[in-house]
Amino acid sequence: MKKYICDVCGWIYDPEIGDPDSGIAPGTAFEDIPDDWECPECGVGKEDFSLIEE
Amino acid sequence: MNTTLKEGINWVGYIDWTVRDFHGYKTESGSTYNAYLIQDEKCAVIDAVKGSFVEKLIERIKSHTALENINYVVCNHAEPDHSGGLPGLMAACPNAELVCNEKCKVALEKHFDTSEWKWYIVEDGDTISLGTRTLSFINTPMVHWPESMFTYVPEEKLLFSMDAFGQHYASAFRFDDEEPLDVIIQEAKAYYANIVMLYGRPISQTMARAAELEIEMIAPSHGVIWRSHIKDVFEAYQKWVICKPTPKVIVLYATMWKATEQMAEAILEGAQEFAVEAQFINVDTTHMTRVATEVLDCAAIAIGSPTLNNGIMPSLAGVLCYLRGLRPTNKKGFAFGSYGWSRRGGATEVNSVMEDMKIELIQEPLRAQYVPTPELLEECREAGRDLGRYAQGFSGE
Numbered sequence: 001m002k003k004y005i006c007d008v009c010g011w012i013y014d015p016e017i018g019d020p021d022s023g024i025a026p027g028t029a030f031e032d033i034p035d036d037w038e039c040p041e042c043g044v045g046k047e048d049f050s051l052i053e054e
Numbered sequence: 055m056n057t058t059l060k061e062g063i064n065w066v067g068y069i070d071w072t073v074r075d076f077h078g079y080k081t082e083s084g085s086t087y088n089a090y091l092i093q094d095e096k097c098a099v100i101d102a103v104k105g106s107f108v109e110k111l112i113e114r115i116k117s118h119t120a121l122e123n124i125n126y127v128v129c130n131h132a133e134p135d136h137s138g139g140l141p142g143l144m145a146a147c148p149n150a151e152l153v154c155n156e157k158c159k160v161a162l163e164k165h166f167d168t169s170e171w172k173w174y175i176v177e178d179g180d181t182i183s184l185g186t187r188t189l190s191f192i193n194t195p196m197v198h199w200p201e202s203m204f205t206y207v208p209e210e211k212l213l214f215s216m217d218a219f220g221q222h223y224a225s226a227f228r229f230d231d232e233e234p235l236d237v238i239i240q241e242a243k244a245y246y247a248n249i250v251m252l253y254g255r256p257i258s259q260t261m262a263r264a265a266e267l268e269i270e271m272i273a274p275s276h277g278v279i280w281r282s283h284i285k286d287v288f289e290a291y292q293k294w295v296i297c298k299p300t301p302k303v304i305v306l307y308a309t310m311w312k313a314t315e316q317m318a319e320a321i322l323e324g325a326q327e328f329a330v331e332a333q334f335i336n337v338d339t340t341h342m343t344r345v346a347t348e349v350l351d352c353a354a355i356a357i358g359s360p361t362l363n364n365g366i367m368p369s370l371a372g373v374l375c376y377l378r379g380l381r382p383t384n385k386k387g388f389a390f391g392s393y394g395w396s397r398r399g400g401a402t403e404v405n406s407v408m409e410d411m412k413i414e415l416i417q418e419p420l421r422a423q424y425v426p427t428p429e430l431l432e433e434c435r436e437a438g439r440d441l442g443r444y445a446q447g448f449s450g451e
Contacts (some may be wrong), residue, residue, distance in 0.1 A: 009195040
């Protein structure tokens with residue numbers, strides 16, 4: 001699955017890890033994260049993330 | 055005034071004795087904008103001051119060296135309380151390059167006319183030699199803005215930590231051991247709670263990186279410089295980054311005709327039956343700066359508002375807006391309040407905000423129609439006991 005990076009703070013969303021602190025289970029694709037989810041580091045929304053090209 | 059950190063390294067900032075409103079933060083002790091001058095084979099200024107005080111910064115630099123000798127001006131953080139003086143400083147130092155990371159350059163270009171500036175862009179881990187000393191740069195995103203970084207001088211074991219470990223605290227002294235420790239730790243706590251509480255996660259990662267460095271002195275961009283009590287402030291930060299609960303219960307409320315206040319008093323009385331610090335805060339008499347500082351390390355919180363115009367009291371709404379943004383964690387609590395005829399607003403709305411804030415709600419909201427009955431006040435007392443019992447569990451930690 002694809003990783004995404006926060007354009008603001010550089011935090012990386014790795015779907016294998018998810019974001020358990022915010023209720024995003026490991027294995028959740030970025031596309032399937034709810035729209036009201038926030039970057040756990042800086043608080044911006046999904047719209048400020050970019051796909052990491054492998 | 056002693057301004058010497060190490061031989062050839064001086065504080066050249068500005069003490070802002072009279073500032074009382076720092077974008078909403080009530081700075082009852084004023085503040086300082088710390089800038090530093092390192093004199094070596096090459097000279098560097100670390101950060102600037104608020105724009106209106108740049109002439110004072112320049113005077114202080116000139117008392118040590120000619121402005122022509124400044125080779126580097128390091129900008130660790132683009133916020134105007136540090137960067138505001140950069141245009142004046144860069145104009146006054148003809149040979150200076152502005153040292154910052156790429157994100158900081160973008161931010162500075164949005165703030166100021168930088169067309170005449172010479173840039174020296176650094177990345178995480180880059181170094182600049184000043185001769186006998188080295189400037190080493192560490193990116194610290196979200197401590198406090200995306201572009202924030204630390205500058206470390208390994209030869210002196212000196213860390214310029216920008217907003218981290220800072221305090222809004224104007225005083226005659228520049229060093230931690232010249233001030234009462236409890237006072238400066240309390241100021242550091244207020245600063246942490248009101249400025250960076252929401253960034254606990256990136257701050258804890260930054261602290262893990264800082265722990266790998268040898269540090270004899272931490273020079274933040276506000277308040278006193280840490281040299282004798284580094285361990286104390288580090289240990290305090292390790293608790294604050296996770297909002298580590300202490301045996302403290304807060305009853306936070308606004309009131310119209312004293313009905314909600316009666317409920318608040320009963321909750322407080324219940325909590326006071328336990329060995330906890332039970333605090334009573336009326337948002338109309340206590341500034342939100344103090345509220346945030348107290349909430350940081352409480353274990354439990356009851357929040358109350360009467361219903362007003364089918365909503366909540368605007369003074370409490372403002373405080374809750376502020377607290378929600380600061381994202382305190384690790385709290386349990388409940389909502390309470392009186393109402394007249396509508397069950398909207400009041401305790402219902404407070405409850406919903408507390409849910410948003412991820413405060414673990416231990417019971418349904420407590421509501422009194424018009425005026426609380428003795429039975430309802432006993433319910434409030436019992437709910438207060440629940441908070442007290444829970445908070446007491448954190449004694450001795």
